[in-house]
Amino acid sequence: xxxWEADSDEGEPCVSPAKPPLSESRSETAGPSRALGTRxxxxxKEGRGDGKRWGSRPASAREPWQSGTLEYRARGSxxxxxxxxxxxxxxxxxxxxxxxxxLIGRGGTKIKELEESSGCKIQVAKGNYxxxxxxxxxxxxxxxAKMLIDNLVEKYSQNNTGEKCIKDSFKYKDIGSTSYSESxxxxxxxxxxxxxxxxxxxxxxxxxxxxxxxxxxxLPPIEKCFYKEEPKIAFxxxxxxxxxxxxxxxxxCDDLKDGEKRHIPNPIHKFEEAFKHYPxxxxxxxxVGFQKPTPIQSQAWPIILQGFDLIGIAQTGTGKxxxxxxxxxxxxxxxxxxxxxxxxxxxxxxxxxxxxxxxxEAECLKYSYKGIKSICIYGGGDRKGQISVVTKGVDxxxxxxxxxxxxxxxxxxxxxSITYL
Ligand code: AMP
Numbered sequence: 001x002x003x004w005e006a007d008s009d010e011g012e013p014c015v016s017p018a019k020p021p022l023s024e025s026r027s028e029t030a031g032p033s034r035a036l037g038t039r040x041x042x043x044x045k046e047g048r049g050d051g052k053r054w055g056s057r058p059a060s061a062r063e064p065w066q067s068g069t070l071e072y073r074a075r076g077s078x079x080x081x082x083x084x085x086x087x088x089x090x091x092x093x094x095x096x097x098x099x100x101x102x103l104i105g106r107g108g109t110k111i112k113e114l115e116e117s118s119g120c121k122i123q124v125a126k127g128n129y130x131x132x133x134x135x136x137x138x139x140x141x142x143x144x145a146k147m148l149i150d151n152l153v154e155k156y157s158q159n160n161t162g163e164k165c166i167k168d169s170f171k172y173k174d175i176g177s178t179s180y181s182e183s184x185x186x187x188x189x190x191x192x193x194x195x196x197x198x199x200x201x202x203x204x205x206x207x208x209x210x211x212x213x214x215x216x217x218x219l220p221p222i223e224k225c226f227y228k229e230e231p232k233i234a235f236x237x238x239x240x241x242x243x244x245x246x247x248x249x250x251x252x253c254d255d256l257k258d259g260e261k262r263h264i265p266n267p268i269h270k271f272e273e274a275f276k277h278y279p280x281x282x283x284x285x286x287x288v289g290f291q292k293p294t295p296i297q298s299q300a301w302p303i304i305l306q307g308f309d310l311i312g313i314a315q316t317g318t319g320k321x322x323x324x325x326x327x328x329x330x331x332x333x334x335x336x337x338x339x340x341x342x343x344x345x346x347x348x349x350x351x352x353x354x355x356x357x358x359x360x361e362a363e364c365l366k367y368s369y370k371g372i373k374s375i376c377i378y379g380g381g382d383r384k385g386q387i388s389v390v391t392k393g394v395d396x397x398x399x400x401x402x403x404x405x406x407x408x409x410x411x412x413x414x415x416x417s418i419t420y421l
Contacts, residue, residue, distance in 0.1 A: 090123075091135040091142040095153065098215035100124060100131045101416055102156045103149060106343040108411065110152070118145035126409055220337040222419045224307025226330050229265070230273045233302070236266040244269075248295035249314070256311075265302035268293065274301040278330055284367045294319035301327060321363040324349075329369040331420045332395050339372075339395055344417030349398040354378040360398050372396060379403045387412045 095103065104111045104124060115122055120137035122145060135145045204211075236244075244267055245251040253264040268274050271293060275281040293301070296314040300323040303310050314320050332339065332346045339346060351357040361376035374396035377386045381403070390397070390413050397404070397413065407413040 091146060093133050093146070094130040095133055096211070096215075097126055097129060097131050098211070099153055099156065100126060101218055101414075102152060103133070104411060114145060114148050114152075118142075118148055120145040122149075124411065219416055220335065220342055220419065223335055224331070225305070226278075226307075226327070226334060227265075227274070227302055227305035228277060229302065230268070230276075233266050233268055233273055241266045245299070248298065249318075251295055251299050253299065265306065267295075267298040268302055269298060274305060275326070275330075280369055281326055281329065284369065288366055294323075296320055297323045300324070305330070307331075321360055325364060325367070328396070328420050329367070329372060332372055333370045335419060340393075342417040344414035345390075345394050345397045346417060347396040347420040348404075348415065348418045349396065350404070350421070351398065351400060354380065354400055357398050357400050364396060364398065374398060377403045377407065379406075 102110070103114075105113070111122055111124070114120075118135075118137070119141045120135045123134040123136070125132045125134075133149070135142045137145070245253070248267075251267075255261045255264065269292070271282060271285050271290070274293070275285070295318070296312055297319050300310055300312050300320075304324065304327040312320055312323060328347050335342070335346065349357075349360050351360060357376050357378050361374065364374045372395045373393070375386065375389045375394045376398045377390070378400040379402045383403070383406075386403070387407065390407060397418075404413070408415055
């Protein structure tokens with residue numbers, strides 16, 4: 001069992017992407033699944049659980065929404081006097097991933113509003129390109145929720161391109177066996193009964209630029225340049241710069257961008273030459289007692305502080321981590337939208353392994369800058385604890401890809417606020 005599954009057993013409301021619902025009776029009495037018209041497997045229609053279908057755990061201790069994958073039991077239940085009442089299936093449709101932020105809103109406020117206004121439960125599962133939206137509730141309520149979402153999406157599209165966004169919606173028909181690829185054959189438009197129009201690929205391609213613009217439209221503006229070159233450094237000749245590089249670990253630099261090569265900034269020699277205008281950074285450097293920048297820092301800081309992307313290759317122990325962290329601290333605290341108002345972390349450090357993630361965290365924790373908070377999230381770590389910290393608000397996320405993807409897909413972490421990677 002993966003640690004994702006293990007942790008989600010603890011009662012976390014995890015939502016897994018793309019899982020077709022199964023056929024099963026359901027009741028509507030207590031608990032979140034009841035509100036959605038579902039009944040846990042192993043419970044009778046009065047809501048008594050025998051627990052057998054969940055193995056050794058009693059059914060009352062493990063509801064479908066607590067399992068790693070949400071399974072909504074889809075057909076109606078028997079209720080009072082043996083009359084069969086058919087419940088509504090979830091109303092499912094797809095939206096571009098780019099629109100999900102609009103639908104969910106900062107900290108999930110928008111989606112909560114939508115749920116309250118419509119009386120439905122709305123579930124969002126992001127896929128590679130599109131998100132699947134499921135609306136649970138009675139038919140009228142579902143229609144109302146769908147209308148509210150359509151309005152929201154249309155308002156958003158008009159604000160951004162004046163065009164309607166691609167959206168399609170359908171209700172599950174063959175609940176038991178429909179897979180997502182198969183579900184194309186049972187797709188209906190939002191009217192639920194007119195067949196889906198064929199995709200106009202030519203027009204989609206034509207509008208690619210517009211969709212791209214739309215995708216990035218609600219991202220915060222970025223300020224990137226925080227470097228004021230000291231005259232002494234600016235006046236270094238090319239020969240002097242090359243000589244310094246040769247004598248300091250034989251540094252070589254290349255501009256990987258296509259086209260005309262840009263000037264590689266001259267290396268600095270002292271901390272002040274990079275951070276004179278940032279006294280809190282200087283205070284941190286004094287506190288840890290470093291004497292002078294390492295060669296990779298001397299060359300990296302003038303580049304990163306100007307906002308250029310940099311691939312820095314140097315041996316372990318040469319000070320690479322700090323080469324990236326210090327400009328990151330400045331970047332985080334100097335953005336036009338303040339940290340509190342960005343609705344998520346501003347810096348992401350993605351590492352391939354848990355060991356490296358912990359190493360970066362240890363380096364990060366040596367410094368304190370303007371109350372910047374960091375968290376290290378990795379598979380095998382305490383998922384609940386990580387979620388609790390992330391949702392309270394952090395500025396720097398140091399992560400391994402699996403756990404980051406898990407928290408992002410389940411909307412615990414919003415990566416749209418990241419401006420420094
Ligand atoms: P790293 O290569 O990033 O793993 O860093 C190795 C160690 O060097 C870490 O413990 C850093 O705190 C330390 N370090 C970073 N920059 C300097 C510096 N300019 N002078 C001395 N030690 C440094």
